[in-house]
Amino acid sequence: MASVKLTDVKKIYDNKVTAVHDFNLEIADKEFVVFVGPSGCGKSTTLRMIAGLEDISDGTVEIDGVVVNDLQPKDRDIAMVFQNYALYPHMTVYDNIAFSLRLKKMPEDQVYEKVTNAAEILGITEYLTRKPRALSGGQRQRVAIGRAMVRNAKVFLMDEPLSNLDAKLRNQMRAEIILLRQKLDTTFVYVTHDQTEAMTLGDRIVIMRDGIIEQVGTPTEVFEMPRNIFVAEFIGAPKMNLINTKLEASGGKYYVRPFGAKIEVTGEKGEELLNAGIAPQEITLGVRPEHMVLSDANDESAIPCTLEVNEMMGSELHLHVYTEDGTRLIVRIPTINLTLEQRKELVYGKKLYITFEGKVMHFFDQEKGLNLIYG
Amino acid sequence: MKKYTDLEFLKLSKGKKFLYKITRFFCSIPQKILGIFVALWNLIKKIAFAVKDEAADIFSTFVHGDWKTKVSFLVMGFGNLARGQILRGLLFLLFEGVFIAYMVLAGGYWMSMLPSLGKVGPEEKYDFILDTYYTVYNDNSFKILLYGVLTIFFIIAFIYTWRVNIRQNKMAEKILASGKKLKSGKDDMRSLVDDQFHKTLMSLPLTGILIFTVMPIVFMILVAFTNYDGAHDGYYSNLFGWVGMDNFNTMLNWNVNSGGSVQSYAATFGEVLAWTLMWAFFATFTNYFLGMFVAMAINKKGINLKKLWRTVLVMTIAIPQFISLLYVSKMFAKNGIINGFLMNMGWIEQALPFWEDPTWARITVIITNIWIGIPYLMLITTGILMNIPSDLYESARIDGANPWQQYTKITLPYMLFVTGPYLLTSFTGNMNNFNVIYLLTGGAPTNPAASSAAGTVGYTDLLITWLFKITQGAESQYYLASVVGILVFVVVALISLVVYNVLPSIKNEEDFQ
Amino acid sequence: MSENNVTAPVKRHMGLKTSRALSNTAIYALLICISVIWLIPFVCILLQSFRVELKGPVGYVLPKQWGFDNYIALFKTDFPRWYVNTFVSALITAVLQTIIVLCMSYTLSRFRFKMRKPLMRFMLILGMFPGMLTMIILYRVLSDLGLTQENAVPGLILVYIASSGMGYYVSKGFFDTIPKSLDEAARVDGATRFQVLKKIILPLSKPIVIYTILTAFMGPWGDYVFAQYISFGTSSGMNVAVGMYRWLNHDQISSSYTMFCAGGVLVAIPVTALFLCLQKYYVEGVTGGAVKG
Numbered sequence A: 001m002a003s004v005k006l007t008d009v010k011k012i013y014d015n016k017v018t019a020v021h022d023f024n025l026e027i028a029d030k031e032f033v034v035f036v037g038p039s040g041c042g043k044s045t046t047l048r049m050i051a052g053l054e055d056i057s058d059g060t061v062e063i064d065g066v067v068v069n070d071l072q073p074k075d076r077d078i079a080m081v082f083q084n085y086a087l088y089p090h091m092t093v094y095d096n097i098a099f100s101l102r103l104k105k106m107p108e109d110q111v112y113e114k115v116t117n118a119a120e121i122l123g124i125t126e127y128l129t130r131k132p133r134a135l136s137g138g139q140r141q142r143v144a145i146g147r148a149m150v151r152n153a154k155v156f157l158m159d160e161p162l163s164n165l166d167a168k169l170r171n172q173m174r175a176e177i178i179l180l181r182q183k184l185d186t187t188f189v190y191v192t193h194d195q196t197e198a199m200t201l202g203d204r205i206v207i208m209r210d211g212i213i214e215q216v217g218t219p220t221e222v223f224e225m226p227r228n229i230f231v232a233e234f235i236g237a238p239k240m241n242l243i244n245t246k247l248e249a250s251g252g253k254y255y256v257r258p259f260g261a262k263i264e265v266t267g268e269k270g271e272e273l274l275n276a277g278i279a280p281q282e283i284t285l286g287v288r289p290e291h292m293v294l295s296d297a298n299d300e301s302a303i304p305c306t307l308e309v310n311e312m313m314g315s316e317l318h319l320h321v322y323t324e325d326g327t328r329l330i331v332r333i334p335t336i337n338l339t340l341e342q343r344k345e346l347v348y349g350k351k352l353y354i355t356f357e358g359k360v361m362h363f364f365d366q367e368k369g370l371n372l373i374y375g
Numbered sequence B: 001m002k003k004y005t006d007l008e009f010l011k012l013s014k015g016k017k018f019l020y021k022i023t024r025f026f027c028s029i030p031q032k033i034l035g036i037f038v039a040l041w042n043l044i045k046k047i048a049f050a051v052k053d054e055a056a057d058i059f060s061t062f063v064h065g066d067w068k069t070k071v072s073f074l075v076m077g078f079g080n081l082a083r084g085q086i087l088r089g090l091l092f093l094l095f096e097g098v099f100i101a102y103m104v105l106a107g108g109y110w111m112s113m114l115p116s117l118g119k120v121g122p123e124e125k126y127d128f129i130l131d132t133y134y135t136v137y138n139d140n141s142f143k144i145l146l147y148g149v150l151t152i153f154f155i156i157a158f159i160y161t162w163r164v165n166i167r168q169n170k171m172a173e174k175i176l177a178s179g180k181k182l183k184s185g186k187d188d189m190r191s192l193v194d195d196q197f198h199k200t201l202m203s204l205p206l207t208g209i210l211i212f213t214v215m216p217i218v219f220m221i222l223v224a225f226t227n228y229d230g231a232h233d234g235y236y237s238n239l240f241g242w243v244g245m246d247n248f249n250t251m252l253n254w255n256v257n258s259g260g261s262v263q264s265y266a267a268t269f270g271e272v273l274a275w276t277l278m279w280a281f282f283a284t285f286t287n288y289f290l291g292m293f294v295a296m297a298i299n300k301k302g303i304n305l306k307k308l309w310r311t312v313l314v315m316t317i318a319i320p321q322f323i324s325l326l327y328v329s330k331m332f333a334k335n336g337i338i339n340g341f342l343m344n345m346g347w348i349e350q351a352l353p354f355w356e357d358p359t360w361a362r363i364t365v366i367i368t369n370i371w372i373g374i375p376y377l378m379l380i381t382t383g384i385l386m387n388i389p390s391d392l393y394e395s396a397r398i399d400g401a402n403p404w405q406q407y408t409k410i411t412l413p414y415m416l417f418v419t420g421p422y423l424l425t426s427f428t429g430n431m432n433n434f435n436v437i438y439l440l441t442g443g444a445p446t447n448p449a450a451s452s453a454a455g456t457v458g459y460t461d462l463l464i465t466w467l468f469k470i471t472q473g474a475e476s477q478y479y480l481a482s483v484v485g486i487l488v489f490v491v492v493a494l495i496s497l498v499v500y501n502v503l504p505s506i507k508n509e510e511d512f513q
Numbered sequence C: 001m002s003e004n005n006v007t008a009p010v011k012r013h014m015g016l017k018t019s020r021a022l023s024n025t026a027i028y029a030l031l032i033c034i035s036v037i038w039l040i041p042f043v044c045i046l047l048q049s050f051r052v053e054l055k056g057p058v059g060y061v062l063p064k065q066w067g068f069d070n071y072i073a074l075f076k077t078d079f080p081r082w083y084v085n086t087f088v089s090a091l092i093t094a095v096l097q098t099i100i101v102l103c104m105s106y107t108l109s110r111f112r113f114k115m116r117k118p119l120m121r122f123m124l125i126l127g128m129f130p131g132m133l134t135m136i137i138l139y140r141v142l143s144d145l146g147l148t149q150e151n152a153v154p155g156l157i158l159v160y161i162a163s164s165g166m167g168y169y170v171s172k173g174f175f176d177t178i179p180k181s182l183d184e185a186a187r188v189d190g191a192t193r194f195q196v197l198k199k200i201i202l203p204l205s206k207p208i209v210i211y212t213i214l215t216a217f218m219g220p221w222g223d224y225v226f227a228q229y230i231s232f233g234t235s236s237g238m239n240v241a242v243g244m245y246r247w248l249n250h251d252q253i254s255s256s257y258t259m260f261c262a263g264g265v266l267v268a269i270p271v272t273a274l275f276l277c278l279q280k281y282y283v284e285g286v287t288g289g290a291v292k293g
Helices: A043-051 A095-104 A110-123 A137-151 A167-184 A197-199 A219-224 A229-236 A268-275 A340-345 B006-011 B014-064 B066-074 B079-083 B086-113 B140-177 B185-191 B198-223 B244-253 B265-299 B306-320 B319-331 B337-342 B358-387 B392-399 B405-430 B433-439 B465-471 B478-502 C003-047 C069-074 C079-110 C116-126 C130-146 C149-162 C169-179 C179-188 C193-204 C208-222 C225-231 C239-247 C252-279 C280-293
Strands: A004-012 A018-027 A031-034 A058-063 A078-081 A155-159 A189-191 A204-209 A214-216 A239-248 A253-256 A283-289 A292-294 A303-312 A317-325 A329-333 A351-356 A362-365 B125-128 B132-136
Touching: A004 A043, A018 A043, A018 B185, A018 B306, A031 A043, A031 A197, A031 B244, A043 A204, A043 B392, A058 A268, A078 A137, A078 A362, A078 C179, A095 A110, A095 A137, A110 A137, A110 A303, A137 A167, A167 A214, A189 A197, A189 C149, A197 A219, A204 A219, A204 A229, A214 A229, A239 A329, A239 B006, A253 A268, A268 B198, A268 C003, A283 B265, A292 A329, A317 A351, A317 C169, A317 C225, A340 B006, A351 B306, A362 C130, B014 B066, B014 B140, B014 B478, B066 B079, B066 B086, B066 B140, B066 C116, B079 B086, B079 B140, B079 B433, B086 B140, B086 B185, B140 B198, B198 C079, B198 C116, B198 C130, B198 C149, B198 C193, B244 B265, B244 B478, B244 C069, B265 B306, B265 B358, B265 B405, B265 B465, B265 B478, B265 C003, B306 B358, B306 C003, B306 C116, B306 C280, B319 B358, B319 C003, B319 C208, B319 C239, B358 B405, B358 B433, B358 C003, B392 B405, B405 B478, B433 C225, B465 C130, B478 C130, C003 C252, C069 C252, C079 C116, C079 C149, C079 C208, C079 C239, C079 C280, C130 C225, C149 C208, C149 C225, C169 C208, C169 C280, C193 C208, C208 C252, C208 C280, C239 C252
Parallel strands: A031 A189, A031 A204, A078 A155, A155 A189
Antiparallel strands: A004 A018, A004 A058, A204 A214, A239 A253, A239 A283, A283 A362, A292 A351, A303 A317, A303 A351, A317 A329, B125 B132
16 A cells, blocks of 8 residues: 655657657545546556556656566556456466466465455456456456455556456446446546546546646546546536637626527636636637537527437437537437427437526637636 | 549459559669668668767767766766676776787787788798798788778777766766766676566577577678688688779679680679579579468368378478488489389480479479478468368358459468568568579589579579588689679579568557567 | 248258269379379389388389398398487487477577577578588587497487477467466466476476477488488497498399388388377477478
């Protein structure tokens, strides 16, 4: 159990491509941190630098207060789970899990105890004598976790451990990792490209793009207070609707004018705008699909649009619509909010009016895409 | 020549597309050649800059270094010793000691003799007591050249080690300044099986390559600029010496020499080279296509006993070539089994001149090579053919392709893509295919015109067998063999370079991982 | 759907079946032909090794008089000595060359160091020089060391193994297919690079190890050129290829041809047996090597 500290960490490859720029992060003891971002954003590279599998071009990595830049992976006291599991194909499950213990010259009876213990926790006791190729994807994943578990390492690293599993198994394993984390009670660094995993697992989320940290924060923070358009779009599914529009102010109140409609900014957002002293300007307005609603009345807050696709997801409907100037928006409506009659009418070409409340808006400046309030 | 964009190109008719591609290829050749020169120039520039940087670094290390570092410029390893890295320091010191001792005791002599390759040859002396002549052997040109080359290698190694020694001093100062500890001898030993494990693993193989390949090649390149042969063996008969470019001038001269020859060296070389290329082409592609054909026949759905057919062919790989080839060469002989069989059957009256007639001999060699090569190619292609995803064929059949179209549109492009590099190595390998030619024909039948220029040259002789023959016998024109060897290298390198740039499958090797 | 449409496919199906049967028969005929052509020389060698009546080459295959005379005659020549020479050099070469090749290919497959690519390019260029050229000097050097003629075996082994590091392509290609994450997992688990090689890579590389041993053994077993150079006219230092080659020279062929056949059989049998046992691994190595280039 230990803290991890990265200071100005850089990764520059031989071909002068910079994969990670000045990465600064402190991970507290027993914290679960998730690196998330699109592929090629440098999240795996950063993890591998912590593990010692990649050279660190510049900056320092500390584990438990010790600079580990020049240490071999084996001397860093870390455990790691790989995306493709990296199970040794010529060894049985037992030997796979026991591998690191035997390298440490642990007596066989202790090895036995540790391995069977871990197998018990992960529910793979009956497969201990099998070779990895005779296991299913989920079982292999458990073996890989078991192999990392028995080491009692200071830091537990996971590199997209669930991305090779099918959707159903992924959900199940995700829950198991949360349980595992409570049992192990150690420092976790977890890499994924899947925002759902990041949101559900992480104490803190590090959102990366092109080798740069875009935002660090708790799941609530990154969801409700995205620092910029990239984070806003990346977190949440389906992704946030973006509308170029005007922010107007009159009489101590702010209004936005999407597609000719006029909506007042209410609630905390309005106060925050006021406190921050934001001047009226052209902005990019962000509204999450679940915050959009259908509106019947042709009042001044309604945006007229046309239905293109209606995806029935079961508990909710995803309506893909386009406005009069061709902007595409997504509206997410709980199925129970509509009567059967209303649902039947939602077919291609149907004219709709949508609107959203004043308290759910996000405001970004058009130039840099930074959040006007939190950016 | 108009350059089309990709989409414009697609609009062209089939014939025009082909024509366009061909012209593009030939138009690109001058550019490619220019590219080679540019690359060379850049390389030279890079080396020059690297040397400059090194020199500057050495200088600044001296100026900014502490006294331990400064002493290390003279006494290698002193800095290591003074800073507690005993093992490294001792190794450096030992190396310097050995180097100085060697240069004083032997190296200096070899280096001083290198420009002349020996001054005093063997001398006849008269023994007054026994009343006989006896020979006194003096300088040894061969050893001078050999040890001269070795000494140069050694000097280069010393300079490099000296440089490493200086760099280590600089690093050590930096590490100590930052408050960290230096690696101890124990750490060094441990890192030899861990992060520096590659050095341990490669030390033995690379030493072998250096001594048994690099050094001989350098030596033989140098021999091409001497007159080393049977009559000038450098010790027993006569010394040999430098002759500059004379041997190359002889070899590449189209004028007929005096002394009874009717054909110039250049013409002889040209003839042998032409046959070598022809042979390599046929040997490679007949094997390739027929081997693929056999593999496809065995792979075909519905053919039973696949394993048996394969084993029969594979077995022939196991039998040493000197047995099978020598035997086959006797089978085709005038009084051999084949002629005997054909005559017994009454199909021919006179023995067929398999090895006697130049054209017959060349064709027989190629056919025999098919017999040698097909099993091997069958194995290679079987593996790759099975790797072609079967859904490609299924989709082609649904699109309406007949078996021949499936072959030309799917199998062949796939095979050529995957085996491109193999075909290249196979081609150059066949150019140097000593065994097949030497064991089958020994180069026969003799080419009288060509032989008048240099030794015995046969119609089936490749450059490599010709080279071998030149070094045999009393004449042993080693210098000529060296020239031929260098020319073989030039030809192989040129072909490889051109083909390498055309092949689509030469990609970053990491793509496969 | 009209009736025509129903029957047409059935007819077509019959046609497919017969045409397939026809083409399969043709292929069987072809394969039998090929097998015969490929086996004829070996059958001939075997048959002629038992021929007693004439010792020279003849125009017929079946011996008129059968016997083991040729095999007995072999043992009155230097043949046993050559056989031992060949066997010893092939065996030692197989072991040492395999070690060297594996070291080299593992390094080039797994380590990323500054000189890696230049080194590989350099070895590629070195390989373009005809290796035979180096024999001239190697012979002189080995002869100075006393490792030629009657002492040819150690000299020959040295020549065989010295440059074997350059033959790393096939096994490197194989190592490249073993996922790198296995190495990484092992290193995170606490293994040194040496332990990674010993405990992970080698156990997974059995086919390629066997392939390397097999080819390393077969090289010296059938080598003519180098052995001819190093033994240079001294019978006791020759290997089977060099020794038996002389039996087919013009002056000896009429008395030694059948003996050559007998010797050929004795040389071919062990290596063929070994080869057929390990065929699987050989095939794997050959196919893998070609794909990787």
